[in-house]
Amino acid sequence: MMDTVVILAAGNGSRFGGPKQFSRFGPLELTLMQYNVCHAITAGFTKAVIIIQRNHQTLLAPILSQLSKHIEVVVCFQEPDNLPDACSTQMQSKPLGTAQAIWCAREHIADSFVVINADDYYGCNAFKLAKTVDSNQAALIAYRLQDTLSSSGRVNRGLCALNSKNELVSIDEIVDIHTTDKQIIGTQAKDKAAILLAPTSLVSMNFWALPSTIFADIEPLLISALAETIQNPIEVFLPDVIAQYILRSDASVKVLTSLDPWFGVTYEADATYVNQCLTTLTQENRFTLFHVNPS
Numbered sequence: 461m462m463d464t465v466v467i468l469a470a471g472n473g474s475r476f477g478g479p480k481q482f483s484r485f486g487p488l489e490l491t492l493m494q495y496n497v498c499h500a501i502t503a504g505f506t507k508a509v510i511i512i513q514r515n516h517q518t519l520l521a522p523i524l525s526q527l528s529k530h531i532e533v534v535v536c537f538q539e540p541d542n543l544p545d546a547c548s549t550q551m552q553s554k555p556l557g558t559a560q561a562i563w564c565a566r567e568h569i570a571d572s573f574v575v576i577n578a579d580d581y582y583g584c585n586a587f588k589l590a591k592t593v594d595s596n597q598a599a600l601i602a603y604r605l606q607d608t609l610s611s612s613g614r615v616n617r618g619l620c621a622l623n624s625k626n627e628l629v630s631i632d633e634i635v636d637i638h639t640t641d642k643q644i645i646g647t648q649a650k651d652k653a654a655i656l657l658a659p660t661s662l663v664s665m666n667f668w669a670l671p672s673t674i675f676a677d678i679e680p681l682l683i684s685a686l687a688e689t690i691q692n693p694i695e696v697f698l699p700d701v702i703a704q705y706i707l708r709s710d711a712s713v714k715v716l717t718s719l720d721p722w723f724g725v726t727y728e729a730d731a732t733y734v735n736q737c738l739t740t741l742t743q744e745n746r747f748t749l750f751h752v753n754p755s
Contacts, residue, residue, distance in 0.1 A: 462572040462595055462669065464507040465500045465587075467493050468561055469520075469578035470538040480725045481578035482519040486738025488750050491523055492725070493578040495738065496587075497531060498749045500574070503587035507532045509568045510578075511561045514539065530749055534568045546683045556682065557695030558666075563678050571595060575668045575698065581734070583720025584746065586667055592716075593669040598705060599714040600628055601667040603722045605637075605644060606659035612729035614638045617646070618664035618699060619657070620715060628706060628713035631664055631699050662715065665722055666698065677705045 469481040484491055497508055508527065512520055514537045527533050538555045542564045555561065562575060572595040576582060586601045593599040602620055609615060615638075618631040633649035637657065644657040678701050685694045705711050723737050724730070741747065 462574065462591060462593065463505055464509060464569055464571070464573040465497065465505050466509045466562060466565055466569065466573050466575045467496070467511065467578050468558055468575065468666070469493060469510050469512045470516075470555065470561055471579070479516060479519060482516070482523065483725065483731070485725075485731065485734050487742050488738075488747060490526075490747075490750060491578070492581050492734075494523060494527060494750065495581055495747060496576060497527055498747050499582070499584040500587045501531055501749060502584060503591050505531070505574070505587065505591075507534065509534045509536060509565050509573075511536055511538050511565055513537065513555075526750075536565045536568060538564045543686070544679045544683055547686045556685065558698040559678050559696040559701050560682060562698065563675065563682060566675050569672060572597075572669065572671045575666070575670060577666050577724070580665055580667075580722065580724035581737070582665070582667055582722060583718060585720040586718045589716045589718060590667075590669040593714065596671050596673075597669075597714060598671060598674070598702070598711065599669040599716055600664055600702075601669070601716050601718050602662040603665050603718055604659065605657055605661040605663050607719075608663055608665060608722050609637065609639065609644070610726060610730055611733065612727040615726060616649075620662040620664055622662070622715055625712075626715050628702070628715050630703065662717060664699070665724075667718075668698065668702070674701065674705065677701050680704075 482491060508531050524533055538561045540555055574590045589601055614636045616635045617637055619634045620631055621629040623629050634646040635649050637646035646655050646657055648655050681696050681701060685696050706713055723734055725734055
Protein backbone atom coordinates (compact mmCIF):
# COMPACT_ATOMS: atom_id res chain seq x y z
CA MET A 461 0.00 0.00 0.00
CA MET A 462 1.39 3.38 -1.01
CA ASP A 463 1.38 5.56 2.11
CA THR A 464 4.87 7.11 2.17
CA VAL A 465 6.10 10.38 0.67
CA VAL A 466 9.87 10.68 0.26
CA ILE A 467 11.02 14.30 0.13
CA LEU A 468 14.34 15.18 -1.50
CA ALA A 469 15.64 18.04 0.64
CA ALA A 470 19.43 17.66 0.57
CA GLY A 471 20.24 20.35 -1.99
CA ASN A 472 22.33 23.48 -1.52
CA GLY A 473 20.15 25.91 -3.53
CA SER A 474 23.15 27.58 -5.17
CA ARG A 475 21.10 29.55 -7.73
CA PHE A 476 18.65 30.63 -5.03
CA GLY A 477 21.38 31.78 -2.68
CA GLY A 478 20.91 29.15 0.02
CA PRO A 479 18.98 25.99 0.95
CA LYS A 480 15.61 27.07 -0.50
CA GLN A 481 13.84 23.96 0.80
CA PHE A 482 13.79 25.57 4.25
CA SER A 483 12.57 29.01 3.12
CA ARG A 484 9.03 29.97 4.10
CA PHE A 485 6.41 31.35 1.72
CA GLY A 486 2.83 32.58 1.66
CA PRO A 487 0.66 34.06 4.39
CA LEU A 488 0.99 30.87 6.45
CA GLU A 489 4.79 31.19 6.35
CA LEU A 490 5.38 27.53 5.57
CA THR A 491 7.98 25.76 3.47
CA LEU A 492 6.93 24.26 0.15
CA MET A 493 7.45 20.79 1.58
CA GLN A 494 4.85 21.57 4.26
CA TYR A 495 2.28 22.67 1.70
CA ASN A 496 2.92 19.43 -0.18
CA VAL A 497 2.65 17.30 2.94
CA CYS A 498 -0.68 18.97 3.68
CA HIS A 499 -1.98 17.72 0.33
CA ALA A 500 -0.39 14.30 0.86
CA ILE A 501 -2.21 13.87 4.18
CA THR A 502 -5.50 14.85 2.56
CA ALA A 503 -4.89 12.23 -0.14
CA GLY A 504 -4.30 9.53 2.48
CA PHE A 505 -0.53 9.38 2.94
CA THR A 506 0.54 8.63 6.51
CA LYS A 507 4.34 8.87 6.51
CA ALA A 508 6.92 11.38 5.29
CA VAL A 509 10.60 10.53 4.87
CA ILE A 510 12.72 13.69 4.58
CA ILE A 511 16.23 13.35 3.18
CA ILE A 512 18.61 16.14 4.19
CA GLN A 513 22.27 16.94 4.65
CA ARG A 514 23.38 16.30 8.21
CA ASN A 515 24.46 19.93 8.62
CA HIS A 516 20.89 21.10 7.89
CA GLN A 517 19.36 19.53 11.01
CA THR A 518 18.96 22.89 12.74
CA LEU A 519 17.12 24.33 9.73
CA LEU A 520 14.77 21.35 9.63
CA ALA A 521 13.99 21.26 13.37
CA PRO A 522 11.13 23.82 13.46
CA ILE A 523 9.58 22.32 10.32
CA LEU A 524 9.80 18.87 11.84
CA SER A 525 8.06 20.11 14.95
CA GLN A 526 5.11 21.37 12.90
CA LEU A 527 4.81 18.35 10.60
CA SER A 528 5.07 15.71 13.31
CA LYS A 529 1.77 16.92 14.77
CA HIS A 530 -0.02 15.68 11.66
CA ILE A 531 1.96 12.80 10.13
CA GLU A 532 4.69 10.30 10.99
CA VAL A 533 8.00 11.87 9.98
CA VAL A 534 11.35 10.15 9.55
CA VAL A 535 14.56 12.06 8.84
CA CYS A 536 17.51 10.45 7.10
CA PHE A 537 20.79 11.86 5.90
CA GLN A 538 22.34 11.74 2.46
CA GLU A 539 25.97 10.97 3.11
CA PRO A 540 28.69 9.97 0.62
CA ASP A 541 29.49 6.67 2.33
CA ASN A 542 25.90 5.35 2.33
CA LEU A 543 26.35 3.07 -0.66
CA PRO A 544 25.87 -0.55 -1.72
CA ASP A 545 28.47 -2.90 -0.20
CA ALA A 546 30.25 -3.28 -3.54
CA CYS A 547 30.97 0.47 -3.47
CA SER A 548 32.64 0.45 -0.07
CA THR A 549 36.15 0.88 -1.45
CA GLN A 550 35.21 3.56 -3.98
CA MET A 551 33.86 6.78 -2.55
CA GLN A 552 33.86 10.47 -3.30
CA SER A 553 33.57 13.33 -0.84
CA LYS A 554 30.17 14.59 -2.06
CA PRO A 555 26.83 12.76 -2.37
CA LEU A 556 26.06 11.08 -5.68
CA GLY A 557 22.75 12.73 -6.62
CA THR A 558 19.06 11.96 -6.18
CA ALA A 559 19.37 8.21 -6.84
CA GLN A 560 21.78 7.89 -3.94
CA ALA A 561 19.54 10.10 -1.80
CA ILE A 562 16.71 7.59 -2.21
CA TRP A 563 19.13 4.75 -1.53
CA CYS A 564 19.94 6.40 1.81
CA ALA A 565 16.24 6.19 2.74
CA ARG A 566 15.74 2.52 1.81
CA GLU A 567 15.55 1.25 5.41
CA HIS A 568 12.56 3.52 6.04
CA ILE A 569 10.57 2.42 2.98
CA ALA A 570 8.64 -0.84 3.24
CA ASP A 571 6.31 -0.59 0.24
CA SER A 572 5.63 1.56 -2.80
CA PHE A 573 6.24 5.26 -2.29
CA VAL A 574 6.10 8.73 -3.81
CA VAL A 575 9.19 10.90 -4.41
CA ILE A 576 9.02 14.69 -4.65
CA ASN A 577 11.36 17.68 -4.51
CA ALA A 578 11.24 19.78 -1.36
CA ASP A 579 11.46 23.04 -3.30
CA ASP A 580 8.53 22.49 -5.69
CA TYR A 581 4.80 22.86 -5.13
CA TYR A 582 2.79 20.14 -6.87
CA GLY A 583 -0.85 20.77 -5.94
CA CYS A 584 -3.33 18.39 -4.34
CA ASN A 585 -4.32 16.50 -7.50
CA ALA A 586 -0.84 15.05 -7.97
CA PHE A 587 -1.07 13.20 -4.65
CA LYS A 588 -4.58 11.96 -5.43
CA LEU A 589 -3.36 10.63 -8.78
CA ALA A 590 -0.44 8.90 -7.09
CA LYS A 591 -2.80 7.05 -4.76
CA THR A 592 -4.45 5.43 -7.79
CA VAL A 593 -1.20 3.72 -8.80
CA ASP A 594 -0.87 0.01 -8.00
CA SER A 595 1.86 -0.90 -5.52
CA ASN A 596 3.80 -2.90 -8.14
CA GLN A 597 3.53 -0.17 -10.77
CA ALA A 598 5.71 2.89 -11.42
CA ALA A 599 4.22 6.20 -12.51
CA LEU A 600 5.21 9.75 -13.32
CA ILE A 601 2.92 12.63 -12.46
CA ALA A 602 3.67 14.99 -15.34
CA TYR A 603 2.83 18.65 -15.96
CA ARG A 604 2.24 20.74 -19.05
CA LEU A 605 5.32 22.73 -19.96
CA GLN A 606 3.38 26.00 -20.05
CA ASP A 607 2.54 25.54 -16.38
CA THR A 608 6.16 25.14 -15.29
CA LEU A 609 8.00 28.14 -16.76
CA SER A 610 9.64 30.88 -14.73
CA SER A 611 9.47 34.60 -15.44
CA SER A 612 12.72 35.03 -13.51
CA GLY A 613 15.01 33.14 -15.85
CA ARG A 614 15.55 30.21 -18.14
CA VAL A 615 14.78 26.73 -16.88
CA ASN A 616 15.67 23.12 -17.64
CA ARG A 617 12.95 20.52 -18.01
CA GLY A 618 12.70 16.80 -18.72
CA LEU A 619 10.61 16.43 -21.89
CA CYS A 620 8.57 13.21 -21.82
CA ALA A 621 8.15 10.86 -24.77
CA LEU A 622 5.16 8.50 -24.46
CA ASN A 623 3.97 5.42 -26.31
CA SER A 624 0.39 4.65 -27.40
CA LYS A 625 -0.39 3.22 -23.95
CA ASN A 626 0.50 6.51 -22.26
CA GLU A 627 3.64 4.95 -20.82
CA LEU A 628 6.97 6.69 -20.52
CA VAL A 629 9.47 5.87 -23.28
CA SER A 630 12.17 8.40 -22.42
CA ILE A 631 12.91 11.76 -20.83
CA ASP A 632 15.05 14.17 -22.83
CA GLU A 633 16.78 16.98 -20.98
CA ILE A 634 15.93 20.36 -22.51
CA VAL A 635 17.91 23.32 -21.19
CA ASP A 636 17.64 27.11 -21.40
CA ILE A 637 13.88 27.02 -21.95
CA HIS A 638 12.37 30.47 -22.41
CA THR A 639 9.52 32.24 -24.15
CA THR A 640 10.10 34.62 -27.05
CA ASP A 641 7.63 36.01 -29.61
CA LYS A 642 4.91 33.85 -28.07
CA GLN A 643 6.98 30.71 -28.69
CA ILE A 644 8.69 28.40 -26.22
CA ILE A 645 12.24 27.60 -27.22
CA GLY A 646 14.86 25.39 -25.62
CA THR A 647 18.08 23.54 -26.36
CA GLN A 648 18.48 19.79 -26.41
CA ALA A 649 21.14 18.90 -23.87
CA LYS A 650 22.49 15.95 -25.89
CA ASP A 651 23.29 17.63 -29.20
CA LYS A 652 22.89 21.35 -28.33
CA ALA A 653 20.24 21.73 -31.05
CA ALA A 654 17.53 24.35 -30.66
CA ILE A 655 14.02 23.00 -30.31
CA LEU A 656 10.56 24.57 -30.52
CA LEU A 657 8.36 23.27 -27.72
CA ALA A 658 4.58 22.97 -27.60
CA PRO A 659 3.00 24.62 -24.54
CA THR A 660 1.14 21.42 -23.68
CA SER A 661 4.22 19.20 -23.92
CA LEU A 662 4.45 16.98 -20.86
CA VAL A 663 7.47 17.43 -18.64
CA SER A 664 8.77 15.72 -15.54
CA MET A 665 8.96 17.80 -12.37
CA ASN A 666 10.35 14.86 -10.40
CA PHE A 667 7.08 13.58 -8.94
CA TRP A 668 7.28 9.79 -9.07
CA ALA A 669 5.27 6.91 -7.68
CA LEU A 670 7.64 3.95 -7.37
CA PRO A 671 7.50 0.32 -6.25
CA SER A 672 9.90 -0.79 -3.54
CA THR A 673 11.64 -2.99 -6.12
CA ILE A 674 13.21 0.19 -7.58
CA PHE A 675 16.13 -0.27 -5.17
CA ALA A 676 17.19 -3.26 -7.28
CA ASP A 677 17.69 -0.79 -10.14
CA ILE A 678 19.41 1.87 -8.06
CA GLU A 679 22.04 -0.46 -6.63
CA PRO A 680 23.80 -1.52 -9.87
CA LEU A 681 23.79 2.05 -11.18
CA LEU A 682 25.59 3.29 -8.07
CA ILE A 683 28.04 0.41 -8.28
CA SER A 684 28.80 1.01 -11.97
CA ALA A 685 29.10 4.78 -11.47
CA LEU A 686 31.90 4.25 -8.96
CA ALA A 687 33.55 1.32 -10.72
CA GLU A 688 35.92 3.54 -12.69
CA THR A 689 38.61 5.87 -11.39
CA ILE A 690 36.97 9.08 -10.21
CA GLN A 691 38.30 12.05 -12.16
CA ASN A 692 35.36 14.37 -11.53
CA PRO A 693 32.47 14.19 -9.05
CA ILE A 694 29.87 11.65 -10.18
CA GLU A 695 26.13 12.01 -9.80
CA VAL A 696 23.41 9.44 -10.46
CA PHE A 697 19.96 10.94 -10.85
CA LEU A 698 16.53 9.42 -10.46
CA PRO A 699 15.76 9.74 -14.21
CA ASP A 700 18.86 7.58 -14.82
CA VAL A 701 17.25 4.91 -12.65
CA ILE A 702 13.92 5.22 -14.46
CA ALA A 703 15.66 4.85 -17.84
CA GLN A 704 17.18 1.60 -16.58
CA TYR A 705 13.90 0.46 -15.04
CA ILE A 706 11.86 0.73 -18.24
CA LEU A 707 14.35 -1.48 -20.08
CA ARG A 708 12.97 -4.41 -18.11
CA SER A 709 10.55 -6.56 -20.10
CA ASP A 710 8.13 -6.65 -17.16
CA ALA A 711 8.26 -2.96 -16.24
CA SER A 712 6.63 0.23 -17.43
CA VAL A 713 6.06 3.74 -16.15
CA LYS A 714 2.54 5.06 -16.42
CA VAL A 715 2.23 8.79 -17.13
CA LEU A 716 -0.54 10.70 -15.36
CA THR A 717 -1.10 14.40 -16.02
CA SER A 718 -1.88 16.91 -13.30
CA LEU A 719 -3.51 20.17 -14.38
CA ASP A 720 -3.05 21.72 -10.95
CA PRO A 721 -0.79 24.76 -10.72
CA TRP A 722 2.87 23.87 -10.29
CA PHE A 723 5.50 26.32 -9.13
CA GLY A 724 8.91 26.21 -7.57
CA VAL A 725 11.88 28.29 -6.52
CA THR A 726 14.97 28.19 -8.68
CA TYR A 727 15.97 31.84 -8.39
CA GLU A 728 15.50 34.24 -5.48
CA ALA A 729 13.24 36.34 -7.72
CA ASP A 730 10.83 33.39 -7.97
CA ALA A 731 9.79 34.03 -4.36
CA THR A 732 7.48 36.90 -5.36
CA TYR A 733 5.45 34.73 -7.72
CA VAL A 734 5.41 31.82 -5.27
CA ASN A 735 4.07 34.10 -2.53
CA GLN A 736 1.35 35.41 -4.83
CA CYS A 737 0.26 31.88 -5.76
CA LEU A 738 0.22 30.67 -2.17
CA THR A 739 -1.75 33.72 -1.06
CA THR A 740 -4.47 32.86 -3.57
CA LEU A 741 -4.46 29.16 -2.65
CA THR A 742 -4.61 29.98 1.06
CA GLN A 743 -7.59 32.26 0.49
CA GLU A 744 -9.23 29.31 -1.28
CA ASN A 745 -8.75 27.24 1.90
CA ARG A 746 -6.44 24.73 0.25
CA PHE A 747 -4.32 24.30 3.41
CA THR A 748 -6.86 23.87 6.21
CA LEU A 749 -4.48 21.56 8.07
CA PHE A 750 -2.25 24.53 8.93
CA HIS A 751 -4.82 27.28 8.61
CA VAL A 752 -5.80 27.75 12.22
CA ASN A 753 -2.38 27.80 13.80
CA PRO A 754 0.52 27.79 11.33
CA SER A 755 3.09 28.01 14.12
